[in-house]
Amino acid sequence: MEVFDTLTKFQKVLNKNHTNRTIGCVPTMGALHDGHLSLIKQAKNENDIVVVSIFVNPTQFNNNSDLLNYPKTLEADLALLEQIGCDIVFTPSVLEMYPHGEVSESFNFDGLELEMEGKFRPGHFDGVGTIVKRLLEIVKPTNAYFGEKDYQQLLIIKKMVSELKMPVNIVPCPIFREANGLAMSSRNERLTAENRDEAILIYKCLLNVKSDFKKKTIKELNYEVEAIFKNHPFFDIEYFVIADTQSLKPAKSIKPNLEYRAFIATYAGEVRLIDNIAL
Secondary structure: OEEEOOHHHHHHHHHHHOOOOOEEEEEEOOOOOHHHHHHHHHHHHHOOEEEEEEOOOHHHOOOHHHHHHOOOOHHHHHHHHHHHOOOEEEOOOHHHHOOOOOOOOOOOOOOHHHOOHHHHOOOHHHHHHHHHHHHHHHHOOOEEEEEHHHHHHHHHHHHHHHHOOOOOEEEEEOOOEOOOOOEOOHHHHHOOHHHHHHOHHHHHHHHHHHHHEOOEOHHHHHHHHHHHHHOOOOEEEEEEEEEEOOOOOEOOOOOOOOOEEEEEEEEEOOEEEEEEEEO
16 A cells, blocks of 8 residues: 655656556545445445545634544554555645645536535535545546435535536445444544433434335424434434435425435534435
């Protein structure tokens, strides 16, 4: 496994040794867990070489405390990547990725950026678009892999790639869960033991919504989920939304020709968790 922290060295090796080979790219912010590893395993199965990036992108954080507290475990991450057989790891500095200052580009995502996460994290998706565009331009992968836990992000990246006509296939990967159903996230490491046990409620609620979908109205489902979290001492719910899978606009009623997902964001103590489920 080769590790590079500068763009010059990384691209020199890539251009010299890996021309005409299919490249799978897995962009990460580190603090790797089994969910990340599932993406990397899929990339290994579908490409000649796999490039994993580790970069905590400052422009997608609208909360400076969240940025400062984001877990950073580079040494452990590299050991995991070596173990799984990753080919190349790119670990650039902020200066390397933002030589002219930490400023996001502006993108038109056709309103996808205004729903859910966009309402509560202003500027977040411009930051995501900026760093993913930069990484895809650097790595020039055949395929790039993103988890469905961040489903809104996945759609936005697909939209950006399509609009910019970037020659890369965006591959969605299923949500990877802990034994109790909690969606795997680097932020889970910040949960207290008590909150981690309680966090199973998130997935249970989503499963109940899936089971009751089409049996109850969307208004009833919204009310039931919000009531559960409102009365729970460990959680502070930010949003619960049932939306169609393409526009992400909140649904008021169920239409037979559309597909839907349920999305949730909640704080467990100081840790913000998101999850979703196909309906």
